[in-house]
Amino acid sequence: xxxxxxxxxxxxxxxxxxxxxxxxxxxxxxxxxxxxxxxxxxxxxxxxxxxxxxxxxxxxxxxxxxxxxxxxxxxxxxxxxxxxxxxxxxxxxxxxxxxxxxxxxxxxxxxxxxxxxxxxxxxxxxxxxxxxxxxxxxxxxxxxxxxxxxxxxxxxxxxxxxxxxxxxxxxxxxxxxxxxxxxxxxxxxxxxxxx
Amino acid sequence: xxxxxxxxxxxxxxxxxxxxxxxxxxxxxxxxxxxxxxxxxxxxxxxxxxxxxxxxxxxxxxxxxxxxxxxxxxxxxxxxxxxxxxxxxxxxxxxxxxxxxxxxxxxxxxxxxxxx
Numbered sequence: 108x109x110x111x112x113x114x115x116x117x118x119x120x121x122x123x124x125x126x127x128x129x130x131x132x133x134x135x136x137x138x139x140x141x142x143x144x145x146x147x148x149x150x151x152x153x154x155x156x157x158x159x160x161x162x163x164x165x166x167x168x169x170x171x172x173x174x175x176x177x178x179x180x181x182x183x184x185x186x187x188x189x190x191x192x193x194x195x196x197x198x199x200x201x202x203x204x205x206x207x208x209x210x211x212x213x214x215x216x217x218x219x220x221x222x223x224x225x226x227x228x229x230x231x232x233x234x235x236x237x238x239x240x241x242x243x244x245x246x247x248x249x250x251x252x253x254x255x256x257x258x259x260x261x262x263x264x265x266x267x268x269x270x271x272x273x274x275x276x277x278x279x280x281x282x283x284x285x286x287x288x289x290x291x292x293x294x295x296x297x298x299x300x301x302x
Numbered sequence: 303x304x305x306x307x308x309x310x311x312x313x314x315x316x317x318x319x320x321x322x323x324x325x326x327x328x329x330x331x332x333x334x335x336x337x338x339x340x341x342x343x344x345x346x347x348x349x350x351x352x353x354x355x356x357x358x359x360x361x362x363x364x365x366x367x368x369x370x371x372x373x374x375x376x377x378x379x380x381x382x383x384x385x386x387x388x389x390x391x392x393x394x395x396x397x398x399x400x401x402x403x404x405x406x407x408x409x410x411x412x413x414x415x416x417x418x
Contacts, residue, residue: 231383235385241387250393252387258379262376265372265373266343266372267371271365272367297367
């Protein structure tokens with residue numbers, strides 16, 4: 108059972124997914140605030156479309172979330188000393204990261220055929236591997252987001268778009284693609300400077 | 303010299319707000335439409351741009367990254383994974399999956415806190 112700071116830090120997003128209160132026994136029109144009722148009402152309105160909201164990290168114990176929040180709210184009152192640094196020591200170089208990510212994709216996906224079960228954990232493994240490789244570059248005070256997509260080629264079309272709001276001077280992104288006969292692998296790396 | 307105190311009651315990224323915003327944007331753009339090769343570029347661009355403008359209107363000190371993948375609906379396999387290196391207490395992510403008869407849409411929002 109994890110306790111203390113470690114548990115708080117390694118946990119996922121501190122927004123606990125609260126369970127909705129149990130449905131009252133008597134029949135009444137479901138209130139908009141209950142999760143299933145909301146989905147049902149929405150489903151009636153948009154008959155042909157389905158909604159599904161998923162968080163990337165699975166929901167976890169409330170206790171861990173509270174721990175993270177307490178720690179953070181205590182920290183908020185702290186003031187950080189001024190580092191007098193106007194810019195990152197080492198600016199994110201997109202081209203060198205791109206060659207490295209391309210190389211990783213090529214190595215790990217050489218002669219790999221499309222397979223449902225293998226790919227679901229291969230994608231996670233690849234994302235972690237790319238993350239550690241990017242961290243090795245040694246860009247200090249940078250936060251990274253890695254996205255890996257595998258799309259099976261069956262004649263359908265796919266369109267991927269991204270937009271962002273960040274500091275144009277220091278933040279950047281890299282995309283690498285690996286294509287085979289049966290599938291396409293796309294890796295996106297976003298680097299954001301944490302001031 | 304005055305000090306800027308951030309009026310912030312909640313800590314961390316508010317996932318529910320973000321997913322409501324994104325859901326509304328997708329419904330507005332793709333609701334009732336069928337997959338159309340000519341419009342798909344426009345749709346993905348407008349979904350992402352609208353979600354971004356609404357997220358910014360929340361007025362929180364966050365950097366946002368919104369990605370959207372729209373796929374024509376057929377028998378295909380699709381895997382996506384993401385790995386992030388950030389401050390777990392202040393930063394967060396939200397994924398919204400939406401589908402209709404002819405297409406599937408996955409929108410991912412990443413929010414990174416700006417430390418003022």
